[in-house]
Amino acid sequence: MNWNGRIGEIARVWFGGYLAHMQIFNFINAGIGVGVIYMFFVLMFGRLPKAGLSDSIIIFCILLLLMIYSAFGSIFYWAAGSFNYLWAYFVIFLYLIPYRIFWHNTLQNQPISNKSIESIKALSMFFLGVIAGWSSELNIITLFVFLASILVAWRKNIKLPLWYFTGGFGFFAGWLILYFSPGTAKRAELVKSFGLYFSLRDLWSMSLEEKIARIEYIFFIFPRRNIMYLGVTLMLASAIYTSQKFTHLKALVVWILSSVFIVMCCIFIHKFFMLIFGVIYCALLWWDCKRSEFKTEAKLFQALIYAFMIYIVYILATIQVEVPHRAQLQYTLINIVITTAFLVYFQTKFVLLYKFIGSGIVLATLIYGFHVAYECFIMNNKWQQMLGFIEGQKALGNQDIVLDYKYFKSGYRNYGDWGNPGDDPNKWPNNEYARYFGLRTLKVQ
Numbered sequence: 057m058n059w060n061g062r063i064g065e066i067a068r069v070w071f072g073g074y075l076a077h078m079q080i081f082n083f084i085n086a087g088i089g090v091g092v093i094y095m096f097f098v099l100m101f102g103r104l105p106k107a108g109l110s111d112s113i114i115i116f117c118i119l120l121l122l123m124i125y126s127a128f129g130s131i132f133y134w135a136a137g138s139f140n141y142l143w144a145y146f147v148i149f150l151y152l153i154p155y156r157i158f159w160h161n162t163l164q165n166q167p168i169s170n171k172s173i174e175s176i177k178a179l180s181m182f183f184l185g186v187i188a189g190w191s192s193e194l195n196i197i198t199l200f201v202f203l204a205s206i207l208v209a210w211r212k213n214i215k216l217p218l219w220y221f222t223g224g225f226g227f228f229a230g231w232l233i234l235y236f237s238p239g240t241a242k243r244a245e246l247v248k249s250f251g252l253y254f255s256l257r258d259l260w261s262m263s264l265e266e267k268i269a270r271i272e273y274i275f276f277i278f279p280r281r282n283i284m285y286l287g288v289t290l291m292l293a294s295a296i297y298t299s300q301k302f303t304h305l306k307a308l309v310v311w312i313l314s315s316v317f318i319v320m321c322c323i324f325i326h327k328f329f330m331l332i333f334g335v336i337y338c339a340l341l342w343w344d345c346k347r348s349e350f351k352t353e354a355k356l357f358q359a360l361i362y363a364f365m366i367y368i369v370y371i372l373a374t375i376q377v378e379v380p381h382r383a384q385l386q387y388t389l390i391n392i393v394i395t396t397a398f399l400v401y402f403q404t405k406f407v408l409l410y411k412f413i414g415s416g417i418v419l420a421t422l423i424y425g426f427h428v429a430y431e432c433f434i435m436n437n438k439w440q441q442m443l444g445f446i447e448g449q450k451a452l453g454n455q456d457i458v459l460d461y462k463y464f465k466s467g468y469r470n471y472g473d474w475g476n477p478g479d480d481p482n483k484w485p486n487n488e489y490a491r492y493f494g495l496r497t498l499k500v501q
Contacts, residue, residue: 061237063190063230068139076135085138088146093118095149096389100396102160110403113414114396120421121392123428125281129471130382133432137382137474144191145385148198151188151227154181154219155205162214174218181223189230193240194373194386197366199228244377253377274374275328282387286334286364287322289394291315293360296401297341300350331371334364352404359397363390381473431468438463446493455496456481464500476500 068076075081097105097114105111122128130137154177160166189195202224209216234240247253254262254270262270294314298307321330342357370386402410442463449457464476477486481497490498 061190061234061240061243062140062144062192063187063234064139064141064144065136065239067143068136072135072139081135085132085135085142088138088143089132092142092145092149093122095146095153096392098153099149099156100393102156109411109414113399113417116418116421117395117399118392120417120424121388121395123421123424123470125285125391125470126385126388127380127382127470127473128428129432129466129468130380130473131385134472134474141382141385147184147191148188148195151181151184151223152198154223155202158217158220159205177217177219178222181219182226185223185226185228186230186233189227189232190234191230193231193234194370194383195227195231195234197369197373199224199231200369202227247377255376259375270375271372272326272328274378275326275331275371277378278327278371279381279384279387282367282391283322283327283330285391285394286331286367287318289360289363290318290334290337292398293338293341293357294318296353296356297345300345300353301348328368331364331368335361335368338364352401356397356401360394363394363397366390381470428468431466431471435466435471446495450494457490457493457495457498459498459500461500 075084093115094105096118097111100114105115127137131141132138189199206216206224208214244253244255248255259267259270291311291314295311298311298314301307302310321333325333338357338360342354342361345351345354345357367387367390370390399410399413402413442459445459446457459477466472475485477489477498477500479499479501480486481490481499486498486500490496
């Protein structure tokens with residue numbers, strides 16, 4: 057725990073580094089990835105996927121958005137990224153599923169649990185909670201949601217089982233282990249030396265102007281691609297609302313005007329205010345639809361309100377440190393929830409449009425998936441060529457290697473966000489590459 061306090065990183069150091077060099081790791085890691093997608097579906101719908109067009113479209117949609125928006129290569133291919141993020145989400149989702157099933161059964165007035173195994177469930181959820189809470193610093197958001205769920209249960213007089221509390225306590229204990237571990241402290245100290253980390257004490261000692269400036273900065277560095285995605289979300293929500301409230305020509309005019317306004321907001325206003333605007337805009341649509349008895353539309357807009365709010369909360373959770381693309385999978389998952397909400401709406405209201413969109417999603421996933429697979433195959437060939445080139449140069453007695461940049465350049469933009477060697481042989485990771493290959497120096501041009 058002297059470098060990274062996450063249990064995923066500890067597992068990588070303990071056995072993952074050895075396992076990653078075995079062929080079986082590819083199958084194990086792929087199984088973990090399938091499990092993450094499968095469990096995320098369960099968390100969204102409260103049930104298992106069924107054979108058929110509807111659920112297949114959702115699964116294809118999840119795959120497509122993961123490949124387009126997430127740091128797919130760093131999470132699914134890179135061993136360190138897989139253990140820290142993919143495996144972490146596997147454990148977190150596994151931990152959350154009992155809570156999702158509990159609330160689903162409670163709201164559906166279905167039998168909840170078998171009292172005879174309550175103690176076993178309580179103990180199991182405690183240990184699973186410790187591992188899940190230990191896996192990510194951003195689990196603090198899950199803890200707040202857990203506390204909110206207890207308040208909701210208290211207000212609605214819902215009796216919570218013992219495992220509900222032991223699981224939450226274990227999750228909190230795991231998060232405390234992570235946050236106060238020596239590895240986390242050492243990593244924070246290193247990142248702080250680069251001016252990229254602020255402790256809670258640093259944030260507390262800031263003036264009000266400095267706190268506001270820090271919040272402005274973390275929203276400023278929030279990826280523009282997600283803002284554009286949310287802009288399209290608002291335009292689509294506006295189209296649905298106007299089509300229900302106005303006649304065809306008037307609906308078109310109102311939608312065009314609102315879309316122009318949304319695009320202007322995406323381009324010119326600060327990202328924080330754009331997200332706040334999204335919450336307010338969807339809240340107004342929800343309120344009017346609820347007042348007008350448009351129940352399906354109101355349910356959709358309510359989901360969008362939650363999505364925008366969760367976006368804001370997750371961004372605020374990064375106030376202490378900037379996070380790389382591979383640590384931003386939560387934003388892609390929110391985008392998936394938004395897209396799924398629209399698909400469910402279209403399936404309910406516009407069946408032909410839903411089938412057309414669904415067919416497009418399946419086709420796009422297959423085409424883009426082929427592109428990703430092809431680029432991964434090309435990168436593997438490049439790596440093998442690079443190894444052959446290095447061995448050939450070493451056989452000639454050359455200990456100062458200059459590599460072509462093409463060996464590290466992929467045609468798939470999300471292939472990886474790890475550090476590649478550059479043109480300075482004395483900087484990281486050039487010196488680590490040189491040490492690994494038994495060279496004096498290594499650089500890339």
